Amino acid sequence: xxxxxxxxxxxxxxxxxxxxxxxxxxxxxxxxxxxxxxxxxxxxxxxxxxxxxxxxxxxxxxxxxxxxxxxxxxxxxxxxxxxxxxxxxxxxxxxxxxxxxxxxxxxxxxxxxxxxxxxxxxxxxxxxxxxxxxxxxxxxxxxxxxxxxxxxxxxxxxxxxxxxxxxxxxxxxxxxxxxxxx
Amino acid sequence: xxxxxxxxxxxxxxxxxxxxxxxxxxxxxxxxxxxxxxxxxxxxxxxxxxxxxxxxxxxxxxxxxxxxxxxxxxxxxxxxxxxxxxxxxxxxxxxxxxxxxxxxxxxxxxxxxxxxxxxxxxxxxxxxxxxxxxxxxxxxxxxxxxxxxxxxxxxxxxxxxxxxxxxxxxxxxxxxxxxxxx
Numbered sequence: 001x002x003x004x005x006x007x008x009x010x011x012x013x014x015x016x017x018x019x020x021x022x023x024x025x026x027x028x029x030x031x032x033x034x035x036x037x038x039x040x041x042x043x044x045x046x047x048x049x050x051x052x053x054x055x056x057x058x059x060x061x062x063x064x065x066x067x068x069x070x071x072x073x074x075x076x077x078x079x080x081x082x083x084x085x086x087x088x089x090x091x092x093x094x095x096x097x098x099x100x101x102x103x104x105x106x107x108x109x110x111x112x113x114x115x116x117x118x119x120x121x122x123x124x125x126x127x128x129x130x131x132x133x134x135x136x137x138x139x140x141x142x143x144x145x146x147x148x149x150x151x152x153x154x155x156x157x158x159x160x161x162x163x164x165x166x167x168x169x170x171x172x173x174x175x176x177x178x179x180x181x182x
Numbered sequence: 183x184x185x186x187x188x189x190x191x192x193x194x195x196x197x198x199x200x201x202x203x204x205x206x207x208x209x210x211x212x213x214x215x216x217x218x219x220x221x222x223x224x225x226x227x228x229x230x231x232x233x234x235x236x237x238x239x240x241x242x243x244x245x246x247x248x249x250x251x252x253x254x255x256x257x258x259x260x261x262x263x264x265x266x267x268x269x270x271x272x273x274x275x276x277x278x279x280x281x282x283x284x285x286x287x288x289x290x291x292x293x294x295x296x297x298x299x300x301x302x303x304x305x306x307x308x309x310x311x312x313x314x315x316x317x318x319x320x321x322x323x324x325x326x327x328x329x330x331x332x333x334x335x336x337x338x339x340x341x342x343x344x345x346x347x348x349x350x351x352x353x354x355x356x357x358x359x360x361x362x363x364x
Binding site for chain 1: 228236
């Protein structure tokens with residue numbers, strides 16, 4: 001098992017995603033690939049993960065299926081949390097087994113992600129169903145300061161105006177659903 | 183998903199397993215393969231599967247890993263029960279995720295199984311760690327009567343004397359452990 005600390009910065013994207021991707025390619029960014037991701041979050045009948053700060057997620061990426069448990073966030077400054085993942089061959093059967101063990105599908109988040117890379121940074125251009133377009137910059141084993149410097153330069157070079165968002169897509173979706181039902 | 187009704191007869195084997203296998207091969211039985219199986223059974227912290235008649239099992243067969251949920255036996259005469267299985271890539275991670283969800287490893291059963299086949303019958307010659315040698319005859323989609331007839335003939339032809347055992351290896355192991363601690 002490899003433990004990698006991932007740091008990421010997320011902003012809402014007001015530019016057209018394809019326009020940004022084209023500009024990045026012109027600037028020598030490497031195109032890594034396109035992913036169709038579906039994240040299915042489960043919650044316990046007798047254990048509310050929103051209260052325990054845990055998560056149980058089935059992720060479909062293209063034709064791969066993964067089950068991940070995320071433990072509560074540890075410490076106050078660090079964003080690290082325990083993550084355990086297995087790869088599976090069958091989403092429906094995994095959901096049925098988890099239902100038998102007392103867990104139900106609570107929410108799902110679907111997105112299309114284009115991944116580009118420059119040096120130690122991944123640039124993810126995401127279109128999230130029901131939420132719109134986002135940009136995520138991930139640094140792999142990079143100090144926070146270095147990521148912030150890179151983002152500052154990136155932002156001014158490519159005209160990215162959105163505010164930094166610290167919430168996950170799941171939280172944004174739940175927030176939006178709560179808002180629309182009021 | 184395919185639902186197959188498996189009927190099986192199990193007896194304790196007093197013959198040497200290799201001697202029986204050689205005799206079966208002489209009689210034209212087909213050798214299908216050798217399997218090293220480990221079955222890891224889990225039980226719930228707040229849900230005792232021995233009481234609910236359910237089972238949660240991770241099975242390792244050679245280099246394959248499967249997670250199976252078995253529901254309570256249905257009906258009184260029929261031996262059918264719901265079974266849901268997924269294939270996995272990592273036993274330890276699956277156990278760790280299940281532990282996070284409130285399930286612990288309760289018991290494991292390791293066996294070496296030689297599988298031979300004749301027509302619609304599988305002959306399994308099992309060496310079970312701590313329990314000894316057994317013979318299991320499985321009929322695939324075969325009426326009970328036909329299986330019993332086959333077993334009767336098989337028994338006299340190959341000199342199988344043991345009594346029919348209806349308990350699972352897990353039950354036999356638990357029984358033996360309980361006995362040895364008295």
